[in-house]
Each structure stands twice: as C-alpha cells, then as structure tokens.
Amino acid sequence: MGRYAVAMSRTPPEEGTPGTARPSLRRGYLLAVVILLGSLLMVWMYARTAGEREQRAAQAAFESQSDEVLTLLRQRLLHYELALRGGVSLYWSVSRPTERQWRDYVGGLDIEHQFEGLLGLGYVPYLRRTDLEALQLAMRDEGKGLFQIRPHGARAIYGPILMLEPQSIGNRSALGFDMFSHPVRREAMAAARDTGQVRLSAPVELIQRGGDGRRNGLLMYAPIYANGIQPANLQARRTAMSGWVYAPFHVRTFMESALRQLDSGQLLRIVDLGQGGPGIEVYVDPEFRADPEPETLRHSETVELYGRTWRVDFQSALRTAGAAGAGADLRTSVAAGLIVSFLLFAVVLTLAHTQSRAERLAEAMSESYRRSEQRFRNAMLYSAGGIALLDRQGRIVEANPALARILGVAPASLPGTVLDSRFVDPGTGVAQGDSYSTATCKLLRSDGDIRLVELVRSPVPGDVGSDVASLVQVEDVTDRVRAEREVRLLNRTLEARVEQRTRELTLANHELESFAYSVSHDLRAPLRTVEGFSRLLGERFGDAIGPDGQDYLARVRKAANRMDALIDALLKMSRITREPLQRTQVDLSRLAGEVLAELRQGEPGRTVEAVVEPGLEACGDPALLRNLLQNLLGNAWKFTAGRADARIEFGRDPDAPPAPGMLALRVRDNGAGFEPAYASKLFRPFQRLHGADEFEGHGIGLATVKRIVERHGGGISAEAAVGEGATFRFTLPERAPEPPHEPH
Template identity: 50%
Template sequence: MDASPDIPQDRGPRFAGWLHGGHLLAFAVFAGALLLVLATWHTVRQREVRAAEARFVAMTGEVTDLLVQRLVEYELVARGGAALFASVSRPTPQQWASYVEGMDLEARFPAMLGLGFAAYVDGGRIAAFQLDRRDAGDGYFEVYPRGKRDTYAPVLFLEPRTPANMRAVGFDMHSEPTRQAALQSALETGAARLTGPVRLLQDGTARTTGLLLYLPVFRSGEAPSDAAARRMLMQGWVYVPFRVRPFVTAALGNIHPEARFRVYDVTGGQAVLLFTNASAPAEGQEPAFRYERTLQQYGRDWRIQFESPPVEVAAPRLPALRNSLLLGILASMLLYGIAWSLAQTEARARTIARRLTEDYRRSEQRFRGAMQYSAIGMALLDSHGAIVEANPAMGGIVGRDPKALQGLTLRSLFCDGEDDAVRVPTPAPDEAGTRRATRRIQHDDGPPRYVHLTYAAVPGNIGQDVAELVQLEDITERMRAEARVHALNRTLEARVALRTRELSQANQELESFAYSVSHDLRAPLRAIDGFSRILAERHGAVLDDSGRDYLTRVRRAAGRMGELIDAMLKMSRLTRGDMRLEVVDLSRLAAEIADDLRAEDAERPVEFVIQPGLTTTGDATLLRNLLSNLLANAWKFTREREPARIEFGRFEDSGEYFVQDNGAGFDQAYVDKLFRPFQRLHSQEAYAGHGIGLATVKRIVERHGGAIRAEGAEGEGALFRFTLRAEAHGEGR
C-alpha cells in the first residue's frame, strides 16, 4: 500500500505498528471486560438460583414441620382423653361429652371429626359386653358388622354427637384390615399409631380420604413393658378421626400459600396418594426445583414431593440480572471505545485498567458478597462506632432507609436505658476479636426488635475509616416464642393446682358422706332392731310361727345392713391417710394369718404352702389387710374341698405375688365383677360375706402402685396375681 501523502514516509511503519498494537489492546480490554461481565453475571445468577433453591428447601422443611406439629397436637388431644380414663376407670357418656365439649374441637381443629373411644373386647365376651353396655344405660347397643372374631374394638363414645358420628357408634374397627393393623400396632407398642388412608364412616360414599390416630389406654395408666400384661390391662383406644385435605389446609393456615406438593403414604413400599395441590405444569412452565422429604410418624412412612414455581417466579431477581448483563455489555463496549481512544499511551491505559480492575474487585467482594445480598442486617462502623454503610436487611430491622443510617452511631439505635443492659451475658472477645451481645433496638414503624449482634474487625479502603463489621440477626420471634412457652407453663401449673384443689374438695365431700352414712343410717337401724326385739320379747306369745319368723328376718336384715355399713366405711378409710413405708416380711404375715385361720376352725384339714423370704416395701397395716382378705377368701371357698390347699408365693419370671387355692373357683367371664364393691358371684347362703374383700384388696394394691388380676374356673380353684411398687412410686415419703 502506498503511504498517505499526509503522513511522512519515515513515520509510516511506526504509525502502522501503533495502530495494530492499539487495536489488539482495545480488543483485549473489550474481550476481558466482556468475559468478566459474563462470568460475574453467571456467578450472580447461579448464586441467585441457589438462594432461591435454598429458600424453596427451607419452605419444604417449614411445611413438613407444620404437618408434624399438627399431628402432635392431635396426639395431645387423644392423650387428654386417655387422661380421663386415668382419673375414672371408665367414663360415662356424659363425662366424655363434657370433656370433648370443653376442648372446642370444631374451632381449634376443623379437620377433626371428633374424639372417640373404642373398647378392647375379647371374642368370647362380646355378647356379655353388649348386654353390659345396655345395662349401663347406653340403650340398645349392638356391635357391627356381625361376625365372629378373636377380638373386637367397638366404638363406645364419639363426640360431638352429630348424626354422622352416631352412625359410627358400635362399629367394630377390627373388622376392617387397615384400622385393625393400626390398632394392633398401638397395642403391641403401647404408643400412638396412625392408620393408612381409609374412608371414614362419617363420609358415607363420598370419595374423601381420611385417617385415624389411635392411642392405647391401659388400666394401669401407663403401657406395661410386657406384651401379655398389655393385653391383660388393655381397656381400649382413644382415637381421632380426621380428613386429610382440611387437615393439611388447617395445618398450613396462611403460611406458604404458594407451596405445591403431593403427600404419599409409602408404608410397606406401595405409594398411595393422600393429598395434592399441584396440578400438571403448562407447556414451558416446568418447576424450577423439585424436592422430596420423608416422614416417619406414628408407625407410617410419608413421602412429600414438592414443586417450585417456574424459575422466573422462584427467582424474581433474574430479569433484573439480565438488564445488568446488558448494561455490562454496553459498559464493555464503552470501555472498548475508551481503550481504543487511549491506546496511544500504553502506560496510561495499563494504569487505568489496573485501577478499574482493583476497584471492581473490592466493590464486588465487599458490597455484593457481604452486604447487598445478605439476609442478615450488616453495617460497617468507623472507629467511633458510627455507621459508614448499612445493607437493606439492616434498614428493614430498624425501619429506616439504609442511607439515612449513615453517620448515626449504632449505640443511638438501642432503646433508652439499655446502653449497657445485656440480656445475654457478653463473652470476652475470642482469638479473632469477635464479640457478641443481645440488645433491644428501636423500629420507626413498629415495636422494638430484639437483635443478636456480632462484631468483627475488618479493614477499610486506603483513607477510609472502617474499623468493624457488625451483623444484626432479628430474634424477636424467638424471644416471643420463649415468652409464650413460659406463659403456657404458668397456665399449666395453675390448672394442676386447680385440679388438685378440686380433688381435695371431692375427698372432703366423700369423708362427709361416709360420716353421714356412719351416723345417719345407724340410728334407723338401731330403732328397727330395738323395736323388733321388744316386739318379740313382749308380744311374741301372741304371734304365730310366721310372725316370729318375720321378726327374726327383720332383725337379721338390720344386722346385715349394719355389717355392710361397717364394711363400706372400712373400705373408704383405705383411700385416706398417709402410708408409712417400711420393709415388710410378707412370708411372716402370711404365716401369722394362716395360724389365725386354723385357730378359728381347728378341725379343718387345710394345707398352707407359703414361700419363705418374700419381702417388699410398703405399709405394713395395709399389706396385712391385703393378705388377710386373700387368704381368708381362699379359706372360705375351699370349705368343700378335701384335701384343701392354699398357696402363697411369687413368680420369678414376672415378679408377681400370687395366692392360689383349689376351691370353688369362679366363671372367668365374670372376672371384672370380682373387684367391685358388693358384687358377689356366689349366693349368701352358700358362702357368707359382705362383697368388699376383693374390692379392698384392689384399693390396697393400687395404693402401692401395683395391679391385680384373677384367673379361675368353676370347680377348679382360683389364682390371684398382684404386684407392689410403692417403693418405686415413693408414696408416703
């Protein structure tokens, strides 16, 4: 190419070299800036996507926790019903209805259909059980569906008493496999268990998914460790029926209304859909993230599959990042033009490039990484404690624009009177110079907020007074939650005190009743006995044999009435007074009682077998009464046996004490009546007695923290097993 006439011939090669080097330099600057913008945009975009994904995962955890919390609340409702059985051996329908009405279930738990109780009935006792329920005032009570089963679980109570709930009364839950599996699991483990998806009786033919939560109830109050003992002491199950969809809706409330998920029951390896609010995505609207959580609650395995909105909705800042990318590209092109125009001075261009690169790196590291995108309030402080710069999160905590905070001291934001008042003791700075404290900070548009402060030393730019970085974490909700927990504890303590006071009043009323029985009923009995005796003595001659027989029967009935009153008062005294715990030799007590029985009827050949060395901790007087009733009972019912045998000992495997005889025995179908006051399985003429001996034994055993049960057959004798745990309970100390 010919040289331009405007350029001297001797400067052409130098100008061409400058042109080539300047172009390459400008292009390199443009390419480097463009790559830096693209890399920064990609990094920030990935960070935003990861932040959105982290928020999505946190939301799934919160939704899962809300579902678990609502199930725990349902268990607490069931445990409240079980507690009613601990205070009353079997509540009446009125007591159950009053308790459920006080719970206000419709307002507190909209998905819950009610609170019910299903009895545990052996297959051989179902007919007698239905008759007992009718005799107890439940009207016509019939267990359905009909059929012969080993055990039954008929619904006795279900409140509130709506027409739909009344249809479920009498339903045998053992007749349906899903319900039966949960019932058996609750019985075997002694813990609450949840069913798989079922159609609730209240819903009829409606296609509504329901669940039931069962809690076993034992006569001992707590679940025995032994499986056989659990079945022996089993009363039934308190259960909570509820629908799945309103359960999920009520559990979440207004929290995360945008959450889309499906709940599957995967117990046993087969997935059954319980709930879904996620529809099929439209074309081009695929979820940005999918996440799965697994729950293991009350014997069931749930899998929850979450779907996020599309990426544009899940990460709303991405469109703004695209605009930033365009601005970055424009800036790169502008930089290219500037570099092109300034390429003639290589040193100057390098200085400008280094300065821009260094400023950009520091700005990116400090503001984007540590300040702008942090969810925790952050501020840079100078050496005097004044705020140099604050991020938007801190502005949100104090209710001000972050720029308005510049120049204010951090101490001036604390509430008056708390400059030096630290709610949590401030530790000394650690090796890195970090300090922590908790303060109450002012909020311009609302009440003060509690924040946790973390101070850390940081360097500033050259010529800039920056000494510390402080992070402010808003812990107001946590502090309020702790306050609510403390308030709830105080409320529970007050309710316990109220129930204790009511129990004391009930005991006082019982004592007053016993006093009235002792004094008010004896006077008429004495009058009946006295006047009948005078009538027999003075006018017996004018009466015929029938009249004198009637007078004799009247006097005998009055005497028996007096004996029954004495027996009832004696039994009532067993529940009053403190127990005096000491080491008691049960073998010695049994031997002394056996000697007394032989002395009363020396002609009877009865063999006593007493295991030596049996001791326990308890009240000696009550334990003597216990053994006296059991051994005297065996003595009485072996009257027709020759040879008669009575044995007292302890089973090594179960630790139970026992009294066994080979006497008249009893029908096992009526074993529940043995320990009720004034309940007799034999006639007065055959075996005399008041009908309170075994009831007295049961109360003494229960006062020692134990349990008693009986086994027998007609004509084959009886076996009474009982435990004593007064030392473990610490009663009377």
C-alpha cells in the first residue's frame, strides 16, 4: 500500500511540457513508421507466396475433381456391365431364352430408372451361314415370317440384332441389322469374343436418335459361350462363341446421367485414341475452348476402359480464382498492416496516459477477485454435498456445513482434523497427489453409525505459500447402494421364477405329447370296429340293404380308413418330436437319388427330368433326413403329374444369404404350384391347398418336414405361383458342432 500511495501522490507531467511529451510523441511516430514499413514488406511477401500456394491448391483441387469425374464415368460403365452380365447369366441358365423371358428380364431391370442412359439391352447371335439358314427356318416355323438381315449379302459370319428390349420405335427398327458387317462394331465384337471380357466400341452412329436429335453413341458387348463356360485359349473361344449381349447408349445422355450428382463446374472433352493417331472425338462440352485463357485450369488423363484408350481433357468452366484471390489477399494484408500500424502508433502516444488506467484496472480486478471469492463461499455454504479443502498432510483447512452434517459433528470442530481418520479403515480414503481420483469408503459418524460415502478429490492450484492443496467432495451413497442391492436381489428372484416357469412349460409339453399319443392310439380301436362291422354288414346283408345302402357303407368304410391314415400320420409326427437325434454325416445327394428311384419304381410310366446336385452333405439324423426328402421330393413328384415336361431339382440355394455352419438347400419343381397368399398354411398339420380329388394326401407331410428342419436347427420357407411350380428353401447344419476344448 505504501508503494501505491507514493505512486498515486505523484503528479504526471502534462502532455505539453517541453522535453517530455514531444520527444515521446516523436519516438512514437518513428516507431509507427518503422512498423508500417515492416508490415507492408511482410504483407507483400506473404501475398506473393499465398498466391502461388492458392494456385497450386486450386490445381490440386481441380485434378481431384477430375478424378471424381473419371470415377463416376467408370461407375456408370460398371453399372451397364452388370446389366450385360445379368443377361449373359440368363443365357447360361437356359440354352436360348424366349422373347418373353428376355422381355421379362429387361423389364425387371427397370432400365429407365436404374440404368439411366441405356437405350436398351439386346441379344446378337454369332452365326455362320448355315446357322443363319437354320435360324431363319426355325423362326419361319414359329410363325414369325422370314428373318431379314440388313445389309444384304453373303458373308462368312453374321451378327444380326435378334432381340432388343424395351421395344421402342427406335429399338424395333434396329432388329435384323447385321452389326458384324460394320467395321467399328465388328472390332468391338471380335475383341469381346477373343478376350472373353466386356468390350466397348469406338464412337458410332446409332440407329436410334438421341434426345438432341443426334445419333452419335457407343456400344458395349459381353460375349456368350456355349454351355456357359469360357474356353482357355483363343481358338476354343472362337469355336465355342454363341453370341453377345449388347447395350447401346448415346454419349451425351450417358455423360449427363453419370455426372448429374457432381456439380464440379468442369468442361470435358473425350477423345478415343484407338490405334494411335489424333483419335476420334467421343464427347465434347459445348463450352470447351480449344485455346483457353492462361488463367484457365487444365488437366488431361489417359484411361483404359473396356478395351478402349480414352484421353479425357478437363478445363475449368470459370476463370480461376487464384490470381484474384492472391490480389484480394494482398489488399487485405496491406489494409490490415496499415490498421495495425496506426493502432500501434496510437498505443505509443497513449502510453503516457496508462498509469491511471492501470490503477482503475487493478481496482476492477480486485473487485472481480472479491466477487469470485464470494461465489465460492456461497457454493460451499449452500451445497448439498460435503466439501472440504485439505492441506498437503490431509488436514481439513475449511469445510462446509453439509460435510459436518454427514460426519455428525459441529462445523467448528472440523478445521485442523485429518479427514482420513474419519473412515472405518484409515488409509482407504482418497490418496494425496497431483491428479484427479475417486473412491468409495465406509465412514464412521460421531454417533457410531457407519455410512458408505463416495469421495472425489481434485488438486487445487493455490497461491504461493498457500496451505490449500486439494478439494474433496463427500457424498453419502448409503441409501442408493441399499436400493441397488434390493434391485439385484429382485433380479435373482425373477430369474429363479423364469427357470421354474420354463420347467413347468417343458413338463406341460411332454404331457401334451403323451396325451396326443394316447388319444391317437385310443381312437384307432373304435375306428377299426366301425370299419369291421361296416364290412361285415356289406358282405352278409348287401342284398337286403340295396345299392344305396352299399354305397353308404362304402363311404363309411372309406372315411374310417382315411381317419386311420390321419391318425397314423399324427403318430409319425409325434414320434419325430419325441425320438432323440442320432447325428452323423449324411450324403444328401445319394439319399435324394434313392428317393427319386423309389418314386420312379412306383410310377414307371411317368417321364420326369430329375436334377440332383452331387456332393451335398449335412450333419443330422439319417432316418429323419430321409423322411424330409421323401416328403419334399414326393410332393414335387405328385404336383408335377399333369405336366409332360415335368422337372424336379435338388441342390444348393444360390439366393440364400450366407449363414456360418449352415447348408442352404432348395427343392424346385415346375408343377401345379399354389397361391402365394396361402404359403403360411403349408406347414400346419392337416392344412391342404388342393382338394383331395385333385391330389391325394393327409396334410401332415410338410408339417413333419418343418419339425425335422427345426429339430436340426434350421428353417424352411416356400414360394410359388399357380401353374408355375413351387420352390422349398431350407437349411441344415453342414458339420457337427465341435466339442468345447478342455483346459490343460
């Protein structure tokens, strides 16, 4: 305070006093000028380097956007390739799809929305002269008339457009055009044939017009080989060549659809380099400039796409902002330097007046410190949790009333005492140190009650010479811990109740199975009595009861026999649930072959094409798996009885999602099928989707199949359409589960 008083008693010299204010101001002006000149020099150097850096950054960003454009073009072409490969897969699955199958496949692709830019998807056969004549004769026999080839003329190889969907006016006009006679198209088709890969043509004039009235476009070809197998060498590929699936598209539509999601502001020119030379222009943006301005960003890349070499030239649509940005930065930097210089000049001039301002600032800081101290005192006084300030020996320097209430002592008795001595086990409290820590301890109140408290310690940075080292918060959590203990006890009680209910449910299920078994056996005795007396009545008194009576007796006996068969099926289904599984590796392919052989012996007059995939093995009960295949293959055999081209397939399910350790299978036929809306009823006992007069059966087979699959840990589903056959998909464990490893 003495120094402050002396400083306050001195009177500062007036600004106009000679030798004091003027030299100070002159020095301030000189310093301001020096700072201004230095700032201008630094700003100029920064603007120069910043301009070059921004130019490089703009070029790098431009090249990155160019890479994004190329990526989008590749993705669009890959999208087209997927459509072509799907068509190739269709030709592999059937020897030659019909026009309806091809139309359904292309219609399912939804080309207009999913493959935007494609004009269609077509099929081009690879025909020699004899193949062309055979094709024309076949199409004439089918009532389609003579298949005309354009252009006319005799050639060794033909590649006419046989199918092209969707059937727009332009696509229909393309049918019959021999693309193998056109040199550009022939080059791409031959490349696809010889390499076995999808190939792209050079720019050609399409038969279909684009939205802008132009015909310039590209063609993509995917080869098809006989039997769906790509030969290893060139000569074999040419011999096994069957045709191509191809897709035409306009270049401008392709570019717009591919780049619609990217607004890069770039101008493009694509040149097909072909076999060297200047190349053929594939696409050029209308605003692309042959002689761009010097500020224009430029970049070129050469890419290989489906056998074509493209050079893609990029230009920025607008003038680059590099030079303008550098100039703006320079002006901003100069302005900022001037402002800072004048501010420093003002600071130098005002240094003489800072003493009184510093005093006012010190007073304001003292007031702020006092208020901060008051806020801390109020927080300690009114806090619901206990708070204590400790010194480096763990003694309480200051504590709030809440801590006194938790300890059960008077607040005045706390300062000077060691907080750790209040715990049941001294030394278990929060350890001293320079880091944040927490602990839960048992605290002994002054009245002898033991409470559970949670301690939180944090170091407190004090003034030099201060004895405060840390702050400790104490919270009584006894009631909360007791409540948590009660909740855990309730949870254990609930788990015991669940186990008890599970045991009761298991016993109830066993009792229900025993009841069904007993009832099924008890029902058979009266049924046999009814059947026996009905037979005796017909044999002994047939003449007396007349034809109508005999017909009634026949119906009674038929109903009794059907009821006996239903009870038999019910007993079999009950045994499937009760008998233990005998797991072993089962050759399903061999088992399916045996079942189909038995079906052929039962009906030797039927002709059914049966396809069984070899090498299928699953882990399960052999008897139950035979029962499963007998029901599924027997159903397929039964429901294909009305078809001359009956076909039954058994093998892996290619459409099933992968499941670790499970084998996905399917049984498919082309029989009567059923309404998909009633598929949920198939696996219920006694549920039939066809009348007994159409197909015989009891309605138990598929319910038995479902129980067998579920006992093996798998699942089953069915899908079908009326008149188009049915497909049953199910899963079985592929291998027996490995026993757990015992520790050594």
